[in-house]
Amino acid sequence: MNFELTEDQQLIWQTARDFANxxxxxxxxxxxxxxxxxxxxxxxxxxxxxxxxAIPTEYGGSGLDNVCYALVVEEVSRACAxxxxxxxxxxxLFCDPVNKFGTDWQKKEILAPTARGEIxxxxxxxxxxxxxxxxxxxTVAERQGDGSxxxxxxxxxxTVGPHAEHVIVFAITGEDNGKKRHTALIVQKDFDGYEVAPHxxxxxxxxxxxxxxxxxxVKVPKEYVLGEHGQGFKIAMNTLDGGRIGIAAQALGIAKAAIDKAIVYANERHS
Ligand SMILES: Cc1cc2nc3c(=O)[nH]c(=O)nc-3n(C[C@H](O)[C@H](O)[C@H](O)COP(=O)(O)OP(=O)(O)OC[C@H]3O[C@@H](n4cnc5c(N)ncnc54)[C@H](O)[C@@H]3O)c2cc1C
Structure with missing residues (x-):
């Protein structure tokens, strides 16, 4: 397996490092x-x-790979966790599941401005x-006759709750053979009944x-259901699997910063 970074990956890494520093x-x-x-x-x-x-450019993303993503998270986290x-x-936790499970409408209207970082x-x-x-x-969500x-x-x-335009909410939406079934809903902050506590x-x-x-x-129209009714738990777990890449990159960046600062201090200190 080749672990060498491509030219593009090196360029993105350098850009992120300069920005972070x-x-x-x-x-x-x-x-x-x-x-x-x-x-x-x-x-x-x-x-x-x-x-x-890692979101396609047609949906507002940069169309890069997860290696680029991890390199950037690592550099940004090194400077500020x-x-x-x-x-x-x-x-x-937001763009990736909407890209994987969202409808075309959700990708154009919800994913694109979020992947561009406008919201x-x-x-x-x-x-x-x-x-x-x-x-x-x-948390429960009752399905209505009109699909909302x-x-x-x-x-x-x-995380980001006080500043988010929308949040993917996982709620119980039924039972199957005594087992709870969940559905993922994209809930906008301006829907009636949505209230954010102080951070x-x-x-x-x-x-x-x-x-x-x-x-x-909170009334959530049917267009805002992410994936299939009853498939929310799978979406939640699949999203956390992808999230591990970012978590690992954050940990690596923070560890790098800690060791860099410790080395400087150890060389400065006279006791
Ligand atoms: C920085 C940060 C950001 C977060 N951001 C988000 C977010 O954006 N969205 C979101 O939904 N959540 C978020 N969370 C919440 C996070 O997902 C939860 O903290 C996590 O699921 C653990 O739940 P808990 O804190 O209630 O701990 P608990 O589940 O109560 O666990 C407490 C301790 O008990 C242990 N434990 C639990 N169950 C068992 C068991 N069966 N056997 C043995 N040991 C057990 C755990 O390992 C842990 O050490 C965030 C948390 C943190 C710290």
Whole structure:
């Protein structure tokens, strides 16, 4: 197997490294200390095509591969872990499942502006009483005669939640042989009954705001169903599988930054 980077991959990597060093690293400590949402960095990541890297160009993405994506997440995370998470959520947890499971309309109307980074997407699986075992979720969506759903419940720890235009929400939509069935819904922040709590106070990656989102009788039109009715759990798990690439790249970038700083400090310190 050839692990050499192609010329394109090297070019993207260099672009990301320069951007991270010159524009992100100088403000990273301030972002974390102040828990400030990095609007200017998000806008620059959009300009550079980093918000929908592996999405086809016809749907607003950069049409690149996952190696490029991982290299960029690694560099961005090396400079600022919060910025790495923001980028990773938009790419892996929102754009990727809409690209894989979305209708043509969803790809044109919802995916394209999100992959261009003009608006942001989030992923809503976790609930106050449902974490690792996501099957225990309580959020429900009742299918109506016209194919729309009425959504009730809440999701928490939703990264980018306070800044997202839309979130993929996983909800129980029925039962089959005593087993709960789930459906994935793309829920827009301007739907009636959608309410975002103030962002969480976190111990780290503080600039990557996360929050709880409440849904009270939110009517979700049928055009916003992602994938098939009853297939939501598969979509949730498949999305998390893809998300591991971003998580691994973030961890690598953060580890690199830690060792680089430790070496500088160890060489400076006289005891
Ligand atoms: C930085 C960050 C960003 C996040 N962003 C999002 C997001 O955008 N969208 C979203 O939906 N969620 C998000 N989450 C939530 C995340 O998915 C959950 O934290 C995760 O699913 C774990 O759930 P929990 O925190 O409730 O922990 P729990 O499930 O309560 O687990 C607590 C501990 O118990 C252990 N444990 C759990 N079950 C078992 C078992 N059966 N046997 C043995 N040990 C067990 C776990 O390994 C863990 O150590 C985010 C979390 C973090 C930390």
């Amino acid at each position: 010159k524009e992100i690293e100088p403000i990273a400590a301030e972002l974390d200390k102040e828990a400030r949402w990095p609007t200017e960095i998000v806008n620059r990541m959009a300009e550079l095509g980093f918000m929908g890297m 919060s910025c790495g998470v923001i980028m990773s959520v938009n790419n892996s 942001l997407g989030a992923y809503g699986l976790t609930e106050p009483a449902s974490g690792s075992d996501a099957q225990t979720m309580k 759903y009425v959504l009730n419940g809440s999701k928490n720890f939703i 969480d106070e976190k111990m780290g990656i503080k600039a990557a705001h996360s929050s709880t989102i409440f849904f009270e009788n």
